Amino acid sequence: MNEISEAFNRIRKYINYTPVMSSRTLDNLFKAKISFKCENFQRIGAFKARGAFNAIIQLSAEERKRGVVTHSSGNHAQAVSLASTVLGVKSTIIMPSNAPKIKKIATKSYGANVIECDNNQSDIVERTNEFIDEHGSILIHPYNDWQVIHGAGTAAYELLQEEKNLNIILAPIGGGGLISGTSLAVKGLSPSTHVIGVEPQNANDAFKSFKDGTKIYPSIDPDTIADGLRTSLGDITFEVIKDNVKNIFTVTEKSIIEAMRFIWERMKIIVEPSGAVPLAGLFKINEENLIDIRGLKIGLIISGGNIDLSAFFSMLEKKIRTK
Amino acid sequence: MNEISEAFNRIRKYINYTPVMSSRTLDNLFKAKISFKCENFQRIGAFKARGAFNAIIQLSAEERKRGVVTHSSGNHAQAVSLASTVLGVKSTIIMPSNAPKIKKIATKSYGANVIECDNNQSDIVERTNEFIDEHGSILIHPYNDWQVIHGAGTAAYELLQEEKNLNIILAPIGGGGLISGTSLAVKGLSPSTHVIGVEPQNANDAFKSFKDGTKIYPSIDPDTIADGLRTSLGDITFEVIKDNVKNIFTVTEKSIIEAMRFIWERMKIIVEPSGAVPLAGLFKINEENLIDIRGLKIGLIISGGNIDLSAFFSMLEKKIRTK
Numbered sequence: 309m310n311e312i313s314e315a316f317n318r319i320r321k322y323i324n325y326t327p328v329m330s331s332r333t334l335d336n337l338f339k340a341k342i343s344f345k346c347e348n349f350q351r352i353g354a355f356k357a358r359g360a361f362n363a364i365i366q367l368s369a370e371e372r373k374r375g376v377v378t379h380s381s382g383n384h385a386q387a388v389s390l391a392s393t394v395l396g397v398k399s400t401i402i403m404p405s406n407a408p409k410i411k412k413i414a415t416k417s418y419g420a421n422v423i424e425c426d427n428n429q430s431d432i433v434e435r436t437n438e439f440i441d442e443h444g445s446i447l448i449h450p451y452n453d454w455q456v457i458h459g460a461g462t463a464a465y466e467l468l469q470e471e472k473n474l475n476i477i478l479a480p481i482g483g484g485g486l487i488s489g490t491s492l493a494v495k496g497l498s499p500s501t502h503v504i505g506v507e508p509q510n511a512n513d514a515f516k517s518f519k520d521g522t523k524i525y526p527s528i529d530p531d532t533i534a535d536g537l538r539t540s541l542g543d544i545t546f547e548v549i550k551d552n553v554k555n556i557f558t559v560t561e562k563s564i565i566e567a568m569r570f571i572w573e574r575m576k577i578i579v580e581p582s583g584a585v586p587l588a589g590l591f592k593i594n595e596e597n598l599i600d601i602r603g604l605k606i607g608l609i610i611s612g613g614n615i616d617l618s619a620f621f622s623m624l625e626k627k628i629r630t631k
Numbered sequence: 632m633n634e635i636s637e638a639f640n641r642i643r644k645y646i647n648y649t650p651v652m653s654s655r656t657l658d659n660l661f662k663a664k665i666s667f668k669c670e671n672f673q674r675i676g677a678f679k680a681r682g683a684f685n686a687i688i689q690l691s692a693e694e695r696k697r698g699v700v701t702h703s704s705g706n707h708a709q710a711v712s713l714a715s716t717v718l719g720v721k722s723t724i725i726m727p728s729n730a731p732k733i734k735k736i737a738t739k740s741y742g743a744n745v746i747e748c749d750n751n752q753s754d755i756v757e758r759t760n761e762f763i764d765e766h767g768s769i770l771i772h773p774y775n776d777w778q779v780i781h782g783a784g785t786a787a788y789e790l791l792q793e794e795k796n797l798n799i800i801l802a803p804i805g806g807g808g809l810i811s812g813t814s815l816a817v818k819g820l821s822p823s824t825h826v827i828g829v830e831p832q833n834a835n836d837a838f839k840s841f842k843d844g845t846k847i848y849p850s851i852d853p854d855t856i857a858d859g860l861r862t863s864l865g866d867i868t869f870e871v872i873k874d875n876v877k878n879i880f881t882v883t884e885k886s887i888i889e890a891m892r893f894i895w896e897r898m899k900i901i902v903e904p905s906g907a908v909p910l911a912g913l914f915k916i917n918e919e920n921l922i923d924i925r926g927l928k929i930g931l932i933i934s935g936g937n938i939d940l941s942a943f944f945s946m947l948e949k950k951i952r953t954k
Contacts, residue, residue: 621888
């Protein structure tokens, strides 16, 4: 636990203490008390700011001079870009060419040097390693890094300060950084709380690895609308998950969109598909009676809110032009 | 002032105490401190719940038996429907046939009897009067009603509890209920604060009436994307505005969409076009240097967040089906 509270004290002046929200409709529907930890209101629009600040703050003066590098399809890219600029460190981000345009633009706008590469994971890692060999930059891995994990855990740390005696916390799983940090925060602050992961069925390497007990070789280019969860587990995150996570459920693409729509329409907040995955999981748990949730206190980590809205606003603009 | 604090105490257990949010980007851009009172998080998704509860609670037992009726294109309809159901009163809503579908569905779902009529204001009023003649129901006017105005003022009342010494409060103007209530709350709690109205250029009857000093005859069917602001001033709201509002500015359709997009993308909350009108006004004030806002503390009343998202989610669903 010390690592998470230390991380919290280290980064608190750089990040937002995000609000916890609820929905009267949902509580009535589930006969439970559901608390949403809203990391869509975090700086850069996602929890990733926490890990990036926690990792970069701790670099030595010599390391800071060398600059940092990472590979990311989006939110971690923006987080490293922002944290580097705020802390006066040079940053380079290797981004797959199919990363959402809005995330590419934002990453550049925070100050990073962006290099695009092919979409498959091996190319991304290769290009990053080449860059490190050439420039000696420090890698800030998107999730398989203790400082990044401890930073990510500060979201659950804040939630547990506000909501005592949660029975369950649900978090999405991509590379596993958020749920690893969450499970470590829970271990220290509220050991009786069960941490449950939710993963898109179309990118279910964590689910499979968890069931098998050994880390499976993931599919090369998983196709899910939850673009933040296309990554696969790292060695560190797999070990943390194996030891501290109670269960993992998978959800369909359709259910992710339904959960997202519920949050947008009923709660009036913008979450990206990845951020809606825990609610999709909760709908499934309830519908299929996987856990009897009546009367429980449940926390959901809404990981982020970065989604491309251009198409929607083009539609609105067209509407006023054609009048 | 007493009326507003009395209204607040009367309705507090039925409504949400909504959060005040801010944007680091915006504060840096304007070199000012901007506070958003987020009535998109209010019950039924808009400030209208405040006025409806305040009016209906105060009906006598005999009046409650007769039921209530109102005419509204949307948010007031939902508000009267919800408040009536919660308070055990029968409600009927006369809605124009061009009201947003999502608002019609929601109004019915809260329990009201909905009657559709033609889109022009005179037909709506005629049908309402006919209904009252026939059934003896009590009219809960959407804005030209002191109880509705005092209820609406409780949003600013809450904002002023949290944010002291605001220099300016900006509120949208449709029929004038929200800004009237706001200006009365300010008069009691913070008389040095200037209340400024913002109105769509395409539905500018309040702007014109305010400049002329006499209530002008409004256009029959004003065409603005801000569907909550198509209504025109009432006798009561015009008098309150004349006495207590400092100025009124108008904004273009394009600027309303731009402001809305800023709020969605940067603040990650869903506001309807009417709710973005005050920010469109602030952008105009800043760009055209109408007021030097540097260093000021400014409050914006975000009136609501009810917007039809079907087209957006159809797009997303199509995306996963075609893969």
